[in-house]
Amino acid sequence: MALEKPYQDIPGTIIFDAEQSRRGYWLNQFCMSLMTEENRRRFKADERAYLDDWAMTEAQKDAVMQRDLNECMRLGGNIYFLAKIGATDGLSFQQMAGSMTGMSEAEYRDMMVKGGRSIEGNRFVGEDGDAQASHQPQGQTHQQGDQQRPESK
Amino acid sequence: MALEKPYQDIPGTIIFDAEQSRRGYWLNQFCMSLMTEENRRRFKADERAYLDDWAMTEAQKDAVMQRDLNECMRLGGNIYFLAKIGATDGLSFQQMAGSMTGMSEAEYRDMMVKGGRSIEGNRFVGEDGDAQASHQPQGQTHQQGDQQRPESK
Amino acid sequence: MARITASVYTSHVPAIGVAIDQGKTAEPYWQPVFQGYDFSKQWLKENRPDVIFLVYNDHATAFSLDMIPTFALGTAAQFAPADEGWGPRPVPTVIGHPELASHIAHSVIQDDFDLTLVNRMTVDHGLTVPLSLMCGQPEAWPCRVIPFAVNVVQYPVPSGRRCFELGRAIRKAVESFDEDLNVQIWGTGGMSHQLQGARAGLINREWDNEFLDRLISEPEALSKLPHVDYVREAGSEGIELVMWLIARGAMADIAGGPPPKVTHRFYHVPASNTAVGHLILENP
Amino acid sequence: MARITASVYTSHVPAIGVAIDQGKTAEPYWQPVFQGYDFSKQWLKENRPDVIFLVYNDHATAFSLDMIPTFALGTAAQFAPADEGWGPRPVPTVIGHPELASHIAHSVIQDDFDLTLVNRMTVDHGLTVPLSLMCGQPEAWPCRVIPFAVNVVQYPVPSGRRCFELGRAIRKAVESFDEDLNVQIWGTGGMSHQLQGARAGLINREWDNEFLDRLISEPEALSKLPHVDYVREAGSEGIELVMWLIARGAMADIAGGPPPKVTHRFYHVPASNTAVGHLILENP
Ligand SMILES: [Fe+3]
Numbered sequence: 036m037a038l039e040k041p042y043q044d045i046p047g048t049i050i051f052d053a054e055q056s057r058r059g060y061w062l063n064q065f066c067m068s069l070m071t072e073e074n075r076r077r078f079k080a081d082e083r084a085y086l087d088d089w090a091m092t093e094a095q096k097d098a099v100m101q102r103d104l105n106e107c108m109r110l111g112g113n114i115y116f117l118a119k120i121g122a123t124d125g126l127s128f129q130q131m132a133g134s135m136t137g138m139s140e141a142e143y144r145d146m147m148v149k150g151g152r153s154i155e156g157n158r159f160v161g162e163d164g165d166a167q168a169s170h171q172p173q174g175q176t177h178q179q180g181d182q183q184r185p186e187s188k
Numbered sequence: 189m190a191l192e193k194p195y196q197d198i199p200g201t202i203i204f205d206a207e208q209s210r211r212g213y214w215l216n217q218f219c220m221s222l223m224t225e226e227n228r229r230r231f232k233a234d235e236r237a238y239l240d241d242w243a244m245t246e247a248q249k250d251a252v253m254q255r256d257l258n259e260c261m262r263l264g265g266n267i268y269f270l271a272k273i274g275a276t277d278g279l280s281f282q283q284m285a286g287s288m289t290g291m292s293e294a295e296y297r298d299m300m301v302k303g304g305r306s307i308e309g310n311r312f313v314g315e316d317g318d319a320q321a322s323h324q325p326q327g328q329t330h331q332q333g334d335q336q337r338p339e340s341k
Numbered sequence: 342m343a344r345i346t347a348s349v350y351t352s353h354v355p356a357i358g359v360a361i362d363q364g365k366t367a368e369p370y371w372q373p374v375f376q377g378y379d380f381s382k383q384w385l386k387e388n389r390p391d392v393i394f395l396v397y398n399d400h401a402t403a404f405s406l407d408m409i410p411t412f413a414l415g416t417a418a419q420f421a422p423a424d425e426g427w428g429p430r431p432v433p434t435v436i437g438h439p440e441l442a443s444h445i446a447h448s449v450i451q452d453d454f455d456l457t458l459v460n461r462m463t464v465d466h467g468l469t470v471p472l473s474l475m476c477g478q479p480e481a482w483p484c485r486v487i488p489f490a491v492n493v494v495q496y497p498v499p500s501g502r503r504c505f506e507l508g509r510a511i512r513k514a515v516e517s518f519d520e521d522l523n524v525q526i527w528g529t530g531g532m533s534h535q536l537q538g539a540r541a542g543l544i545n546r547e548w549d550n551e552f553l554d555r556l557i558s559e560p561e562a563l564s565k566l567p568h569v570d571y572v573r574e575a576g577s578e579g580i581e582l583v584m585w586l587i588a589r590g591a592m593a594d595i596a597g598g599p600p601p602k603v604t605h606r607f608y609h610v611p612a613s614n615t616a617v618g619h620l621i622l623e624n625p
Numbered sequence: 626m627a628r629i630t631a632s633v634y635t636s637h638v639p640a641i642g643v644a645i646d647q648g649k650t651a652e653p654y655w656q657p658v659f660q661g662y663d664f665s666k667q668w669l670k671e672n673r674p675d676v677i678f679l680v681y682n683d684h685a686t687a688f689s690l691d692m693i694p695t696f697a698l699g700t701a702a703q704f705a706p707a708d709e710g711w712g713p714r715p716v717p718t719v720i721g722h723p724e725l726a727s728h729i730a731h732s733v734i735q736d737d738f739d740l741t742l743v744n745r746m747t748v749d750h751g752l753t754v755p756l757s758l759m760c761g762q763p764e765a766w767p768c769r770v771i772p773f774a775v776n777v778v779q780y781p782v783p784s785g786r787r788c789f790e791l792g793r794a795i796r797k798a799v800e801s802f803d804e805d806l807n808v809q810i811w812g813t814g815g816m817s818h819q820l821q822g823a824r825a826g827l828i829n830r831e832w833d834n835e836f837l838d839r840l841i842s843e844p845e846a847l848s849k850l851p852h853v854d855y856v857r858e859a860g861s862e863g864i865e866l867v868m869w870l871i872a873r874g875a876m877a878d879i880a881g882g883p884p885p886k887v888t889h890r891f892y893h894v895p896a897s898n899t900a901v902g903h904l905i906l907e908n909p
Pocket residue numbers: 353398400467530531581
């Protein structure tokens with residue numbers, strides 16, 4: 036499509052536009068369903084069975100079960116919807132946001148207390164900031180050039 | 189309020205604006221509830237009891253029970269909402285519209301087939317058209333200057 | 342590139358739907374109404390679009406007073422016919438065009454139209470009756486349909502001018518869509534009718550026909566008509582005609598192109614309480 | 626005649642609500658945040674409005690993807706706090722002002738803003754956290770509140786320019802209301818924050834403070850900033866700051882009056898993932 040999407044050159048950032056929204060429609064509607072206690076209980080009792088009630092792709096279901104929020108975002112999820120999964124798991128917004136960076140909870144909290152992530156080098160894809168793909172994932176666990184995902188988020 | 193409402197000098201016409209909408213909120217929401225078979229059944233079984241479940245005024249409830257659509261309009265009803273009452277009673281839009289004029293069903297249908305009500309004299313309050321208050325209600329039953337409402341609509 | 346090839350204008354009276362669904366189209370009362378669409382059905386077969394952008398209004402069906410959007414664009418994959426109190430009409434489900442709809446949303450919102458996007462709604466006679474009039478009773482509608490619902494129920498409704506400008510923005514949006522699509526835009530509702538009060542049954546044949554004339558030849562001037570003129574002259578429900586200006590604003594001449602060809606014009610009184618008006622305009 | 630006397634700007638971070646509700650405001654982490662609002666609480670007591678027109682965004686709470694209104698104006702008599710997944714916040718129900726809200730709707734829609742009117746919705750932290758910050762923990766909120774929800778979740782969101790112009794139209798609407806009301810307009814959300822992906826935790830102190838400077842002194846120029854600048858410089862959720870422009874556009878200087886008095890200004894990092902910014906501007 037010929038529409039300008041000037042927001043595609045920002046590192047580590049997915050904009051929830053109409054296209055992403057279409058992609059993630061059922062994923063996000065599934066998330067909304069977790070706003071009642073009854074549904075949270077059913078989901079926790081058997082995640083797979085609960086997910087199978089929704090017209091989500093296999094990839095979306097997998098990403099939810101692995102709590103891979105970055106993958107959920109790529110597959111059309113929106114953070115305010117995905118936060119309902121976090122609420123179900125008892126996580127705060129800070130824990131959820133931190134989980135997407137590869138940092139431990141303490142590392143992320145520390146970064147925030149020290150003034151947050153710097154904008155320098157993180158404005159455009161290809162600069163040298165800490166949010167650039169070349170520096171991913173972040174956090175102690177990954178400092179030795181280890182490209183594995185952290186064990187548990 | 190200082191907003192212009194230039195539509196208040198049209199005879200026999202109530203415009204459903206934000207003010208009417210506030211006035212008629214529960215009346216109209218009651219009407220919407222009649223869009224399920226279950227609710228239509230409950231309403232028909234005991235109109236008064238059903239109406240008492242809604243935060244409507246006594247005047248609104250009376251107008252509904254008497255099927256006085258003109259009064260319903262004055263009290264904040266909107267014709268597309270009120271049409272759900274008509275549907276419950278098995279009436280068409282033509283029967284409902286006709287019922288507000290004082291004409292019999294046949295008289296109103298006849299008027300429509302002959303080209304409808306003329307605009308002449310019906311643009312402004314105070315002209316001499318057939319929709320002016322001085323000529324109300326219309327229809328055979330009222331031709332002798334009889335100001336009574338028709339027995340049944 | 343997608344392009345708007347034609348616009349269609351028609352009333353959307355519920356009783357017309359009932360007449361079609363109950364097989365009454367040949368009855369003396371209805372025959373003159375449907376005759377006016379014989380040409381149109383044939384024309385649509387020969388000029389089948391890929392997508393119809395269908396401008397209509399919801400009649401307290403999908404939208405209650407809980408939420409009243411001025412402009413609601415349907416971006417879903419499908420829209421089922423609504424139960425308006427007598428059961429859903431026996432017509433096909435509407436298949437949407439989420440990609441084009443989302444694209445239009447993107448473009449039109451950036452042009453300062455404050456749309457509401459809708460992914461779940463049923464569609465009432467306002468949308469299905471025009472399809473029935475133009476397509477008859479097929480197993481499936483002949484193409485995809487993007488529903489666009491305009492609030493003309495609770496005042497203030499959008500001005501004719503606003504509707505016209507929106508049409509212009511929709512045209513621009515459609516033309517920036519990469520896929521090669523033949524798109525028609527339909528404006529529905531009206532013409533003169535009043536469903537309420539002592540003035541119920543009002544018809545204004547002269548005014549309606551002047552509206553048709555001006556819609557064809559001087560739509561921009563026509564778009565400046567204030568609401569109160571519609572209500573006074575064409576009845577309280579005649580205000581639906583502002584929706585025709587959205588379709589008209591999307592035609593080529595408004596963006597500097599040649600004037601449209603008047604392919605068909607029809608007017609008849611009555612269908613139930615309403616004056617039936619109908620136009621087909623084609624971009625040359 | 627009703628008039629807008631002041632505008633208030635503040636972040637609306639959910640964790641701030643949690644800290645208040647759980648009595649943690651004196652903890653070392655939170656103390657510096659709440660200290661910034663000590664003055665404001667006193668000020669609000671001394672300058673209690675009759676109505677707050679509160680601009681915020683819903684965070685997938687009242688609005689799912691079923692319906693996404695660009696601008697939603699609450700015209701109901703009351704709005705209950707929402708259950709966002711942890712149960713509703715223990716705060717008072719919001720009492721609306723249906724008469725003024727309907728009046729504003731009437732005026733603003735006629736000025737070509739395509740509002741969605743909402744008569745049934747719950748309100749989430751976007752609306753309740755600013756009230757808590759400014760009012761503490763009262764039994765009832767000190768005045769009526771008209772909720773105005775802006776879509777900043779799904780792109781495209783309204784432009785800064787559009788928001789600013791809307792503020793202007795709201796001012797005009799308020800001033801044409803006959804009753805003598807003291808109305809404040811609040812803009813909430815932001816400042817820099819990003820809740821997603823590898824760039825989560827982004828804070829841009831310099832940019833935020835320049836935003837505050839320009840919001841005070843050259844709001845019209847600031848309103849022309851494109852969305853992508855917000856996202857790039859202030860994080861994906863920093864886009865919420867466009868809502869501040871609605872409040873700013875409603876101030877007297879925009880309509881040719883004198884510049885506002887900067888009654889209070891505060892900035893602190895962090896509250897959870899977010900930079901907290903806060904301003905009080907008064908019309909002289
Ligand atoms: Fe209609």
